[in-house]
Amino acid sequence: MTKVAIVGLGYTPPRPLTPDVSYKEMIYEAAVKSYHDANLDSHRDIDGFVTCAEDLIEGTSIFDEYTPDQLGAVQKPMHTITGDTLHGLAAAVMNIQTGLMDIVVVESHSKASNIKTYPHIINYATDPILNRPLNFHPHTIAGLEMQNFLSHTKTTLEQCAAVVVKNKKNALKNDLSCYGARLTTREVLDSPLTFSPLTQLQMADHIDGAIVFVLASQKIAKKLSKKPIWIKGCGWISDSPTLETRNWNVCEYARLSAKMAYKQAKIKNPKTQIDFFEVDDTFSYKELQHLEAIGVYKEGTAGRACLNGDLDPDGKTPVNVSGGCLGVGSLLEASGALRTLEIIKQLRGEAGPRQLKKANTALALSWRGIPSTSGATIIFSRK
Amino acid sequence: MHLKGTAISKQDLDSGKVLFTRGDPHAHYTWDTGIGIGRYLEGLRKGKIFGTHCKKCNRTVIPPRAFCELCFSSNIEWRHLKDTGVINTFSICYVSWDAQRVQTPYLPAVIEIDGASKGHGILHLLDEVDPKLIRIGMKVKAVWKRPEERTGAITDIQYFKPY
Amino acid sequence: MGTKGKVAIVGAGMTRFMRRAQETPKELAFEAVRAALDSAQMTLGDIDCVIHGTAPDAFDGIHMKGEYLLDGSGGWQKPYMRGYVGGGTGVFAPIQGWYHIASGMFETALVVCEEKMSSCQPHPQGAFLTIFDNMTERPLKPNLLWIFALEMNRYMHTYGIKLEDIARVSVKNKNNALHHPAAQLGKEITLNEVLNSEVLAWPVHREMVSPTSDGACAVILASQKRAKKITPKPVWITGVGWNLDTSYWTNRDLAYPQYVENAARMAYKMAGIREPKKEIHIAEPYDPFAYKELHHLEGLLLADKGQAPQLTADGVTARTGNLPVCPSGGLLGVGNPIAAAGLMKVCELFWQLRGEAGARQVPGKPHTGVAQAWGDLMQVGTVITVKN
Numbered sequence: 001m002t003k004v005a006i007v008g009l010g011y012t013p014p015r016p017l018t019p020d021v022s023y024k025e026m027i028y029e030a031a032v033k034s035y036h037d038a039n040l041d042s043h044r045d046i047d048g049f050v051t052c053a054e055d056l057i058e059g060t061s062i063f064d065e066y067t068p069d070q071l072g073a074v075q076k077p078m079h080t081i082t083g084d085t086l087h088g089l090a091a092a093v094m095n096i097q098t099g100l101m102d103i104v105v106v107e108s109h110s111k112a113s114n115i116k117t118y119p120h121i122i123n124y125a126t127d128p129i130l131n132r133p134l135n136f137h138p139h140t141i142a143g144l145e146m147q148n149f150l151s152h153t154k155t156t157l158e159q160c161a162a163v164v165v166k167n168k169k170n171a172l173k174n175d176l177s178c179y180g181a182r183l184t185t186r187e188v189l190d191s192p193l194t195f196s197p198l199t200q201l202q203m204a205d206h207i208d209g210a211i212v213f214v215l216a217s218q219k220i221a222k223k224l225s226k227k228p229i230w231i232k233g234c235g236w237i238s239d240s241p242t243l244e245t246r247n248w249n250v251c252e253y254a255r256l257s258a259k260m261a262y263k264q265a266k267i268k269n270p271k272t273q274i275d276f277f278e279v280d281d282t283f284s285y286k287e288l289q290h291l292e293a294i295g296v297y298k299e300g301t302a303g304r305a306c307l308n309g310d311l312d313p314d315g316k317t318p319v320n321v322s323g324g325c326l327g328v329g330s331l332l333e334a335s336g337a338l339r340t341l342e343i344i345k346q347l348r349g350e351a352g353p354r355q356l357k358k359a360n361t362a363l364a365l366s367w368r369g370i371p372s373t374s375g376a377t378i379i380f381s382r383k
Numbered sequence: 384m385h386l387k388g389t390a391i392s393k394q395d396l397d398s399g400k401v402l403f404t405r406g407d408p409h410a411h412y413t414w415d416t417g418i419g420i421g422r423y424l425e426g427l428r429k430g431k432i433f434g435t436h437c438k439k440c441n442r443t444v445i446p447p448r449a450f451c452e453l454c455f456s457s458n459i460e461w462r463h464l465k466d467t468g469v470i471n472t473f474s475i476c477y478v479s480w481d482a483q484r485v486q487t488p489y490l491p492a493v494i495e496i497d498g499a500s501k502g503h504g505i506l507h508l509l510d511e512v513d514p515k516l517i518r519i520g521m522k523v524k525a526v527w528k529r530p531e532e533r534t535g536a537i538t539d540i541q542y543f544k545p546y
Numbered sequence: 547m548g549t550k551g552k553v554a555i556v557g558a559g560m561t562r563f564m565r566r567a568q569e570t571p572k573e574l575a576f577e578a579v580r581a582a583l584d585s586a587q588m589t590l591g592d593i594d595c596v597i598h599g600t601a602p603d604a605f606d607g608i609h610m611k612g613e614y615l616l617d618g619s620g621g622w623q624k625p626y627m628r629g630y631v632g633g634g635t636g637v638f639a640p641i642q643g644w645y646h647i648a649s650g651m652f653e654t655a656l657v658v659c660e661e662k663m664s665s666c667q668p669h670p671q672g673a674f675l676t677i678f679d680n681m682t683e684r685p686l687k688p689n690l691l692w693i694f695a696l697e698m699n700r701y702m703h704t705y706g707i708k709l710e711d712i713a714r715v716s717v718k719n720k721n722n723a724l725h726h727p728a729a730q731l732g733k734e735i736t737l738n739e740v741l742n743s744e745v746l747a748w749p750v751h752r753e754m755v756s757p758t759s760d761g762a763c764a765v766i767l768a769s770q771k772r773a774k775k776i777t778p779k780p781v782w783i784t785g786v787g788w789n790l791d792t793s794y795w796t797n798r799d800l801a802y803p804q805y806v807e808n809a810a811r812m813a814y815k816m817a818g819i820r821e822p823k824k825e826i827h828i829a830e831p832y833d834p835f836a837y838k839e840l841h842h843l844e845g846l847l848l849a850d851k852g853q854a855p856q857l858t859a860d861g862v863t864a865r866t867g868n869l870p871v872c873p874s875g876g877l878l879g880v881g882n883p884i885a886a887a888g889l890m891k892v893c894e895l896f897w898q899l900r901g902e903a904g905a906r907q908v909p910g911k912p913h914t915g916v917a918q919a920w921g922d923l924m925q926v927g928t929v930i931t932v933k934n
Binding site for chain 2: 560561562563564565566567568569574577580581604607668669671672674675680681682683685686687688689691692695696697699700703727728744745746747748749750760761792794796797798799800904
């Protein structure tokens with residue numbers, strides 16, 4: 001199979017509000033930086049483009065219409081993936097592996113601040129006949145899942161709070177973060193109860209921003225970049241969409257998408273073969289649930305590991321050194337892009353004060369959020 | 384070939400023979416207009432139509448934009464365009480946006496704005512014209528709302544009319 | 547740009563297209579998938595990945611519609627992805643299936659397209675308002691008919707095309723659809739009936755517009771190695787192309803779909819087709835409105851600019867003509883459940899090239915075909931070429 005690398009990245013600094021620029025202008029800024037980073041002579045050298053977006057998040061039906069101009073993609077092969085950035089990256093990898101394209105760009109963004117009725121929008125993703133008439137806030141589903149996770153794995157509330165403490169602390173060293181803080185587990189647990197057992201501080205807040213990556217085939221990647229970061233494996237899986245038939249005890253999208261990626265990347269023992277992890281932490285417990293599902297920790301042990309400091313930047317298995325969604329903020333479908341961005345910086349040795357000593361291979365895991373059971377895993381490597 | 388699928392009528396729903404649930408979307412947004420469209424709308428509030436010019440492509444476009452989508456440069460100049468133009472194409476539409484029939488037809492048109500490069504127009508409406516007499520190539524002029532009624536929106540121009 | 551590994555279509559299935567279906571969107575998708583699997587004598591266990599296509603979420607009032615539909619589409623615990631290029635999605639979805647397999651990552655792919663437009667009340671037109679630019683167009687309360695009427699008028703003006711020239715497409719396709727078991731609007735209709743039908747948005751008449759529909763379609767794709775084990779009659783995907791033009795549609799030449807030409811050239815190059823007029827035996831261009839079939843025949847380089855109406859008048863594009871165009875009956879006749887309608891065109895080529903199109907079968911044992919869809923703000927072209 002053709003090897004594929006990320007050779008360029010560009011982004012706008014994420015902020016909770018971005019009233020000064022339109023989404024097009026925000027994406028343009030990220031694209032110009034990304035193409036420069038990839039040493040492209042011109043945007044005309046790019047063979048294909050992918051945007052990751054959902055209509056109701058944008059507030060525009062057929063949002064695909066408004067994607068080409070700000071990427072220099074006018075009259076080029078371009079399509080939208082209604083998925084997280086990691087899904088978009090997987091699509092770009094496949095485009096290149098067919099041999100049809102050498103350079104493909106993946107864009108994702110969030111203008112979450114422009115959505116005035118976000119809970120209603122998410123509610124439209126629940127079943128219109130069986131769930132919506134019950135009229136519960138969609139985040140209740142996270143409460144249900146967390147309750148089940150705690151009871152099934154014997155993970156404690158304090159362990160979940162420790163995830164928040166760690167990620168918000170990590171975020172203080174990340175100049176992109178919007179929600180870095182020094183907190184104690186007590187403060188996290190004493191914040192207002194939202195969707196029991198979740199408390200306010202255990203839920204990621206939304207931010208605006210755009211991130212653009214340039215991917216290239218092996219042949220081109222080595223010409224363009226001194227530090228290409230290779231995509232060694234990518235997996236994406238969806239479990240049952242209905243609340244009534246999903247297996248609440250097993251996070252199948254994480255387990256199976258990681259399995260798919262491990263197979264491609266020839267990884268037998270993720271804990272020893274992968275140096276650090278950037279996994280979705282939209283809600284505190286999600287980080288622990290994901291780490292257990294992808295086989296880095298056995299069921300019921302990730303929480304203790306977090307409390308012991310094993311997931312810290314200087315621990316055995318650093319997780320969300322970037323600060324994660326809890327510390328940096330959630331970029332909606334571009335959250336996977338934030339995970340990827342941190343990994344590229346670390347693997348290139350450009351992570352500044354957060355730079356890990358050992359950074360050769362890393363794993364990104366994204367989740368499409370409530371009420372979905374869709375997620376994707378990508379494994380990156382310096383070699 | 385036997386194909387599945389059960390066609391039902393509106394009556395089946397109205398009579399309760401086929402059940403359904405109802406939902407009204409509560410989807411609201413406040414879109415940031417940004418630099419390009421922000422200034423365009425600000426111009427409209429002042430009764431002026433602005434475009435942008437890309438020196439590299441030698442192209443003046445409307446709606447204005449902060450960067451040229453063709454050469455991908457942000458090196459653009461703002462240009463004050465005229466509030467007159469030429470009809471590039473038009474329609475006489477007897478259906479409203481939600482598919483209701485209307486007596487007085489809407490007259491949407493693409494209007495190439497004078498001062499912009501050839502073929503560069505905007506979507507707007509025509510009025511004060513007999514629909515039968517509208518022609519492609521006809522010269523038209525903006526009819527503005529009174530200054531105090533303008534809000535910085537595309538509707539600050541009420542419509543275009545022949546002149 | 548030679549690509550690795552050939553990909554074939556090995557199975558196809560669809561539901562009836564209808565104004566209003568009792569089935570839920572998931573059930574429609576299920577019926578199409580079931581029919582496609584049965585046609586290839588396969589089970590869901592034989593499927594490596596699932597690609598879903600469906601148009602705006604606003605129709606159904608369902609956010610993340612791809613996720614909602616995934617169990618009906620057979621995507622449970624599989625790599626499942628929804629690509630999206632507006633109205634062009636129906637032909638893009640099999641292109642996406644092609645790249646899943648041609649990448650070497652998968653051996654088989656299930657491609658499902660579903661649309662249920664009747665859920666949107668009082669009329670799905672209301673949902674189309676939100677496709678226009680939120681800042682510069684939506685305040686004018688546009689509807690979808692506007693942009694078609696504006697484009698049609700410009701096309702007619704540029705090449706001196708008459709209404710009769712365009713109405714002939716409706717006559718041909720609606721009559722063709724009489725033989726399609728899924729058809730919603732197959733009927734014997736005359737040129738005068740089309741021309742005398744209600745003017746919705748001049749120059750668009752009612753009988754020149756495809757209906758709103760509910761329905762689903764599915765195809766199964768397989769790698770060369772697997773295809774030969776599944777069926778003795780695989781239909782090979784020889785070329786794929788897709789292309790997206792600028793969002794600023796009021797800055798474009800509306801008389802010619804350059805983006806369709808770009809997509810067609812991409813597909814023809816891959817397929818090694820140098821003279822499409824001679825080498826293509828059947829065409830299924832996208833025909834949501836009558837003039838679009840003509841517009842697209844020109845973009846597909848099957849007719850010179852402004853000359854497609856003459857081909858229709860001369861009977862070249864009739865089912866028995868030299869270049870049968872929309873022998874299925876197209877969107878005008880079979881119906882237009884948006885993404886499913888595009889995939890219906892690929893299904894039609896599959897059946898025609900296998901000689902399984904029954905009463906619709908074009909004479910002369912065709913070997914090659916092209917299907918095309920179009921969408922967004924008149925800006926996307928998706929093209930697929932196949933051979934038996």
